[in-house]
Amino acid sequence: MTFEALTYEVRDQVALITLNRPKTRNALDLTMRAELSDVVTMLREDADLRAAVITGSGGSFCAGGDLKSLSESRRPTTANRKRIQNLHTWLPELVDLELPVIAAVDGPAFGAGINLALAADFVLATPRAKFCAVFGRIGLVPDMGGFFLLPRIVGLQNAKDLVFTARTVEAEEAKSLGMVKEIVPEEGFVDHALAFAGRFKNASRDAIGMAKTILNRSTESDQRTLGEMESYAQAVCMESDYHHEAVRRFLGKEQLAFDWDRADD
Numbered sequence: 210m211t212f213e214a215l216t217y218e219v220r221d222q223v224a225l226i227t228l229n230r231p232k233t234r235n236a237l238d239l240t241m242r243a244e245l246s247d248v249v250t251m252l253r254e255d256a257d258l259r260a261a262v263i264t265g266s267g268g269s270f271c272a273g274g275d276l277k278s279l280s281e282s283r284r285p286t287t288a289n290r291k292r293i294q295n296l297h298t299w300l301p302e303l304v305d306l307e308l309p310v311i312a313a314v315d316g317p318a319f320g321a322g323i324n325l326a327l328a329a330d331f332v333l334a335t336p337r338a339k340f341c342a343v344f345g346r347i348g349l350v351p352d353m354g355g356f357f358l359l360p361r362i363v364g365l366q367n368a369k370d371l372v373f374t375a376r377t378v379e380a381e382e383a384k385s386l387g388m389v390k391e392i393v394p395e396e397g398f399v400d401h402a403l404a405f406a407g408r409f410k411n412a413s414r415d416a417i418g419m420a421k422t423i424l425n426r427s428t429e430s431d432q433r434t435l436g437e438m439e440s441y442a443q444a445v446c447m448e449s450d451y452h453h454e455a456v457r458r459f460l461g462k463e464q465l466a467f468d469w470d471r472a473d474d
Contacts, residue, residue: 210251214241216266217248223406224252224261225399231267236275237321237353246299252306259414260406261306263329264313264399273320273343274352300354304328305425307418309409313402314338315395321353327362328354330421332388333402335395338380340388345375361428362387412467413451 210217216227226248228235235241252261265271303310312318312329319341326332326340342359344351351359351372359368363386371378383389393401409417419442427435446452458465 210247212244212247214238215244215248217251219255219258220403221407222257222259222410223403224255224258225403226261226263228263228265228271230275231269233275233277234269234272234317235265235267235322236272237325238275242295245303246295249299249303249306252308253302256414258308259412260309260311260409262311262313262399262402262406263325264402265315269316270312270314270318270338271322271325272317273322276347297354300328304354304358305422307421308414309406309417309421311402311406313399314340314389315398317341319343324351324353324355324358327358327388331390331405332383333391333393333398333405334380334383334389335398336380336392337395338383338389338392340378340383341375342371343375345372408469409467413446413449415449415451416446419446 212229215229216225218225226245228241230236230238230241252258309331310329312326312332314326314332314334315338316335317339318326319339320343323340323342342351342355344355350356355372359371363371367386370376378386378388380389380392384392391405423435423438423442426438430438455465455467457463464471
């Protein structure tokens with residue numbers, strides 16, 4: 210499939226999605242939104258993938274919505290509502306993809322861009338990365354899943370701080386808030402993210418996928434419900450070929466196929 214506003218490639222079972230509108234700092238226009246929806250479908254349906262990396266070109270992750278294209282024609286309220294609703298057909302699918310998703314952030318992740326980054330499982334950021342829930346500066350409320358993602362990641366009080374003030378957060382503060390997992394050098398930051406993602410290559414996609422689904426439900430479910438989800442998932446995993454082979458290796462004192470602590474050996 211050919212894309213206009215982004216690029217898509219697969220490197221050694223890791224998908225690399227690059228937002229590619231550098232003249233607009235990779236602002237989200239309607240074309241990019243539609244193409245991201247297509248990409249999410251591709252990620253979900255490709256059983257050979259083990260992880261995905263989302264990044265931006267030209268020294269920016271994503272500057273948010275493309276205000277120029279959105280303001281060219283003023284739409285009625287119902288049309289604006291429909292446009293935002295369309296986001297929520299594919300954004301939850303991105304959050305719930307049953308494989309690790311890494312956002313590699315360099316430069317601004319503003320507005321919708323901050324929420325696109327937070328939709329990933331892990332955010333790796335360069336020292337010049339900046340995050341801002343900028344909506345309040347132009348009289349808007351967060352979209353692109355911000356009301357769901359922000360409070361779950363940074364806590365309710367910090368989410369209110371970021372939304373009410375619409376202030377810019379540097380990489381170090383973003384890390385302290387739990388938005389960023391790791392700060393990586395600017396040079397080769399995409400390669401660093403690909404290497405991080407590649408460490409999942411020998412993991413069980415089924416086990417990680419089911420664990421991710423349950424973890425994503427953990428803040429909105431009670432213990433008994435999570436216990437039922439856990440029991441079904443574990444029953445499936447215990448009968449998998451992957452698990453039986455891992456047990457055989459363990460009992461035979463062989464190195465396991467997936468061992469994060471030894472992945473760099």
